[in-house]
Amino acid sequence: MITAYVSQGSRLARLSDQHQHLGEAVWIDLEAPTVAEEDAVEAAVGIDIPTREDMQEIEVSSRIYREDGALFLTAQVVATDAEQKISIGPVTFVVLPDRLVTVHYHHPGSFAHFADWAARHDTPIRCGVDALLGLLEAVVDRLADILEGEARRLDVLSKSLFGAERVQEEADGLSDVLRRIGQAEDVNAKVNESLGTLVRLVGYLTADKESHSPLRMAQATRTQAKTLLQDIRSLREVAATQADKVRFLLDATLGVINIRQSDVIKIFSVVAFVFLPPTLIASIYGMNFEHMPELSWTWGYPMALGLMVVSAVVPWLIFRWKKWL
Structure with missing residues (x-):
């Protein structure tokens, strides 16, 4: 599916005709694209869209590279389904001087949230880097929300396990606690994996001014990228702290089971x-x-x-x- 957006003044607007006016778009989003859709985007922007197999490569050289004047960046981005289950998948950001192309095969809610927010607020998006940073900020905000939600759930779990009013739990109750701890570890691991790829991606943008000159990164844009990098590193520290708490709760639960x-x-x-x-x-x-x-x-x-x-x-x-x- 192709979803294209153009910059109208200081806001982002969705193109009504997604195929005929792709050359005007400042952001083209490809979600599980067909071969015909890939060909249409490649013809409009003059680049080769990476395949799903290319996106799943874990080598740094396969996740960050330059080709035909475009910068290809791949990161792991989380998505939440209708049942509020967290999944993770690769997203490739193809950054051109005048536009951004994103390719993914899952449905990150942060993408739709950014599009809605940019359509209602003044957010000047003049080039591909502007669209990239705005989208990454939405992704990082979503990861922060997930970590905050998990922190609250871990507090509730900790109180249920160590609270003074806690009654003697049956074996089924402790099994449920172990299941919830396993879910918390899974979510935290996925968030941490996503943050790890994002810190590498944004760090590359802020590393060398000369190598990104074709992308027209102004000083204000570079400052924005550095601020985003600091936010990502802060979230990684939060994720590491929560991972320690998950391990502590697991050890404590196993200790309670042994005592029982x-x-x-x-x-x-x-x-x-x-x-x-x-x-x-x-x-x-x-x-x-x-x-x-x-x-x-x-x-x-x-x-x-x-x-x-x-x-x-x-x-x-x-x-x-x-x-x-």
Whole structure:
């Protein structure tokens, strides 16, 4: 699907005819493009659109390179589906002096958010770098929102695990906690992966002034890129902190599970110890020897029962006094 935008004054407007006026667009977005759509964009802007296989290459030379006067930058960008599940996929930003072309095979919500925001606010987009930085800022804002949401969920999870009002949880409750911790780690890992590719991408833009002269990067634009780079690095620190918290919650949950298992084993051990003396007494008087003095006593049977009760109650009281139960 092709979605093209033009700059009207200080705002971004969507082209009504996406195919006939591509040459006027300042931003062309290709989402899961067909071969015909790729050919139309290539004919309009004079570049080769990278294939899906090219976008999935992880080498730096495959993610950042120059070709035919265009700068090709590939980053991992997160997307949220209808069920609020986080996915991640490569997005290639083809930066030309007068326009930006983006290629992706998933649906990042930050792209639509940037288009809507730029259509309602004064955001001068005069060239490809302006569109690139505006779009990257929207992507970084989305990552910040995800990290903030995960931070709140981790706080709730921490309170449920360590709160003073926490009741004894069943095994299913602890399994649910482990599942939520696994989801938090997955989201944090995807956000951190996206930030890692973005810091490399934006760092390249701010590294060498001479190498980007064809892109017409003004000093104000370079300052904007440096500010964005600082924001990305700050978010990476937040993601690292949350990763440590996720690991701590995982260790704590496993510790709680071990304590719960130890409590169960302790109960069985105490029960076995309490019933051991009565079992010994019953075993002794269950012997079939002819000469056992107590067998002829009138009160022998009540005495044996009493010994068994006393021998069971005394250990139980000792355990209660020692607060082992």
